[in-house]
Amino acid sequence: QVRLVESGGGSVQAGGSLRLSCSASGFRYTSYCMAWFRQAPGKEREGVATISSDGRRSYRDSVEGRFTISSDKFKNIVSLEMNSLKPEDTAMYYCAARGAWYLAPGWCDLPSRTQEAFPYWGQGTQVTVSS
16 A cells, blocks of 8 residues: 655745655555645645656746755655745645556656646645745
8 A cells, every 4th residue: 555644844934945755655666756746725736846766857837946856765755845935835735656667758747747647645735935
């Protein structure tokens, strides 16, 4: 049973930084796509960043250059370093995962990879950025 647990959310002023972590357990696949999504009140869930088992990363345009996704394969942790935070980054952030025996290069990239592609989700962690 795959389990994802997020941590690291909180409140910060605009321009500040936060680091989110997602601890994954129960994975049995040789390839994976891990992602961070977010959902603000009244808005659709949107992809923020993805990282695949081959190390390829992708970001939504609005966070490019400010957010960095990384993974520690030995600890099974995927992190999202968020810098220069803006009030519009305020949302519930979710970790999502998909495993497979093979994923084609680029399969994991945003914006193609929407939430429907991910069968496993964490419970979410709130990020609030005040102006």
